[in-house]
Amino acid sequence: MPAAAAAALRARLVAEVPWTVHRIRMFGRWVDSPRLSCWMGDPKARYRYSGALFEPEPWHPAIEALLPRLEAACGARFNSVLLNRYRDGGDSMGWHSDDEPELGTDPVIASLSLGAERRFLLRMRADHAVKMECRLADGDLLVMRGDCQRVAQHALPKMAGVKAERINLTFRWVMPAR
Numbered sequence: 010m011p012a013a014a015a016a017a018l019r020a021r022l023v024a025e026v027p028w029t030v031h032r033i034r035m036f037g038r039w040v041d042s043p044r045l046s047c048w049m050g051d052p053k054a055r056y057r058y059s060g061a062l063f064e065p066e067p068w069h070p071a072i073e074a075l076l077p078r079l080e081a082a083c084g085a086r087f088n089s090v091l092l093n094r095y096r097d098g099g100d101s102m103g104w105h106s107d108d109e110p111e112l113g114t115d116p117v118i119a120s121l122s123l124g125a126e127r128r129f130l131l132r133m134r135a136d137h138a139v140k141m142e143c144r145l146a147d148g149d150l151l152v153m154r155g156d157c158q159r160v161a162q163h164a165l166p167k168m169a170g171v172k173a174e175r176i177n178l179t180f181r182w183v184m185p186a187r
Contacts, residue, residue, distance in 0.1 A: 010121065010148035019123040019147075019176050021071050028094055033061060044100040050089025053185035057109060065089055072178065079180060083152050085117035087180040095127065098171030101164075104132070108158045111184045116158055119180040120151040125173035130164045145177075 010018070028045040039060075048056055048063040049072070056063045068076075072090060080086055093102065107118050122145040129151065132140035145151060153163070165177075 045094040054089035098168035124175035
């Protein structure tokens, strides 16, 4: 995404999205997640993550307008997006896989970065020594597909020197509950 478009979208989302601190279950106890988030999408795109059920907010008009181009670029359909707002380098996401049952066996996860450049880590589940790192900058799109969520984990670690914020939009298809 061009820099000007990414900056405009980021500013609009900061001002207009109903950001919250999600409570998640980690190591047997409920904790505040170390970032702000918002789950949005189609009405039936409910998502269960770390012991909590998230009901989607309606699509933000700017994200809904972006959706056809993103789906064409990825060759996949999406009915939901998790927005994560990392206020600075102290906000993070630990090692995990997006492998919840409602995502199916080979989910396509499209991750659009807006704002500060951050490190993105990927490691193999079978051997944590096998890993890679890339820097995701403003406007970058990262797509994970196939067996990625089954064989690997990913993380966004803390970065002490980062003072600017980053918004990450992770688009996915959630199988509607029956």
